[in-house]
Amino acid sequence: xxxxxxxxxxxxxxxxxxxxxxxxxxRADGDALAASGLVxxxxxxxxxxxxxxxGRTVAERTHRxxxxxxESAAGRDLTLVVGAxxxxxxxxxxxxxxxxxxxxxxxxxxxxxxxxxxxxxxxxAAGVDPGAGESEWILETAQERGLVEQRPGVAVPTRDPVDGxxxxxxxxxxxxxxxxxxxxxxxSADVPVDSVTDLDGDDQRAIGSLVALDAVGTDxxxxxxxxxxxxxxxxxxxxxxxxxxxxxxxxxxEASARTEPGTGAAFAMGHGAREPTLDAWREHGRNAHDAxxxxxxxxxxxxxxxxxxDGPVETVARIAAAYRSPxxxxxxxxxxxxxxxxxxRDSIAATVERIARDLADATLDSSxxxxxxxxxxxxxxxxxxxYLRYDGSLDDSTxxxxxxxxx
Numbered sequence: 001x002x003x004x005x006x007x008x009x010x011x012x013x014x015x016x017x018x019x020x021x022x023x024x025x026x027r028a029d030g031d032a033l034a035a036s037g038l039v040x041x042x043x044x045x046x047x048x049x050x051x052x053x054x055g056r057t058v059a060e061r062t063h064r065x066x067x068x069x070x071e072s073a074a075g076r077d078l079t080l081v082v083g084a085x086x087x088x089x090x091x092x093x094x095x096x097x098x099x100x101x102x103x104x105x106x107x108x109x110x111x112x113x114x115x116x117x118x119x120x121x122x123x124x125a126a127g128v129d130p131g132a133g134e135s136e137w138i139l140e141t142a143q144e145r146g147l148v149e150q151r152p153g154v155a156v157p158t159r160d161p162v163d164g165x166x167x168x169x170x171x172x173x174x175x176x177x178x179x180x181x182x183x184x185x186x187x188s189a190d191v192p193v194d195s196v197t198d199l200d201g202d203d204q205r206a207i208g209s210l211v212a213l214d215a216v217g218t219d220x221x222x223x224x225x226x227x228x229x230x231x232x233x234x235x236x237x238x239x240x241x242x243x244x245x246x247x248x249x250x251x252x253x254e255a256s257a258r259t260e261p262g263t264g265a266a267f268a269m270g271h272g273a274r275e276p277t278l279d280a281w282r283e284h285g286r287n288a289h290d291a292x293x294x295x296x297x298x299x300x301x302x303x304x305x306x307x308x309x310d311g312p313v314e315t316v317a318r319i320a321a322a323y324r325s326p327x328x329x330x331x332x333x334x335x336x337x338x339x340x341x342x343x344x345r346d347s348i349a350a351t352v353e354r355i356a357r358d359l360a361d362a363t364l365d366s367s368x369x370x371x372x373x374x375x376x377x378x379x380x381x382x383x384x385x386x387y388l389r390y391d392g393s394l395d396d397s398t399x400x401x402x403x404x405x406x407x
Contacts, residue, residue, distance in 0.1 A: 021076075038122070058083070124246055146240075155248055224343065355402060
């Protein structure tokens with residue numbers, strides 16, 4: 001087995017190799033799903049029984065991990081968490097490094113060869129370009145094995161470019177979410193959208209050029225749109241992979257983590273379910289683009305706010321931060337949830353925790369029940385992103401001012 005790349009004791013503080021049973025409790029995003037899938041596949045190869053569950057918030061993961069840890073304290077069972085947790089249990093990842101990299105380290109410690117395509121998809125979901133930094137050896141391994149090859153075009157999961165471009169949450173242009181508009185745009189460049197098996201390099205280049213021009217050419221596009229769309233062009237295709245490109249794979253992982261985490265986890269573990277996972281991705285993409293196109297917006301010093309009536313707030317915030325926000329942070333607010341995404345490179349975990357505490361205080365101040373119960377604000381943190389779920393009685397202006405007061 002190759003020993004290139006980062007060499008660390010990935011299992012410091014816990015011993016996966018000697019566990020009789022491993023319970024994985026994971027965060028609900030593409031990076032964490034990929035990491036959990038890598039570990040689960042390694043456990044299956046070693047014949048170690050395991051269970052994988054997804055916790056949407058820190059509180060959910062804490063509750064699940066504490067419950068199973070208490071049950072197995074006397075035995076050789078192990079509970080391993082991917083994502084922030086308020087419990088004294090082993091955690092695979094850290095706040096400043098993708099979970100996928102930690103999982104790759106652990107899998108290699110277990111003397112199992114990690115799937116480089118799944119690892120690359122997890123890293124892209126975490127915001128890391130394929131081959132960047134510690135992932136260089138992973139990309140080289142995939143290329144040496146013929147698992148990936150760079151080509152012209154756009155990073156989408158499906159062979160049909162209309163389907164892929166319409167539902168991608170890594171793109172944002174006037175046609176996003178509208179298959180008829182995407183088809184018309186591609187047909188205007190003589191791309192044979194009805195014969196997708198015949199697409200050649202020139203067709204893919206035409207698709208990439210059209211997508212890039214439309215993503216940066218709209219009045220709503222910001223200076224960061226060019227950088228964002230550039231990361232989706234000239235993708236790494238996966239000839240024998242479950243999806244057409246690494247970037248498309250990442251998009252599917254992110255979408256399924258938000259909408260169908262059980263299905264997404266099963267797919268990451270290698271249990272098939274490709275079509276249900278794609279269906280979840282399509283629904284997620286439609287909802288995100290519909291919500292963003294219908295949203296109200298507001299600009300503050302350092303913060304761009306998107307008011308969402310109904311939609312996946314984290315994904316809306318991510319798209320807005322990439323293509324629509326003139327400020328370094330984007331906040332999507334709607335129906336008792338907020339998604340916060342920053343373009344800064346440092347962790348925002350402490351920021352999100354502080355916002356959660358302040359929102360809890362604001363909920364308590366605004367409560368008229370007077371029953372003495374503590375307000376409930378749940379949150380989650382990932383790399384440069386946060387999610388909060390709170391009492392819907394708080395008005396949006398209070399939420400926005402609370403976030404502004406912490407940023």
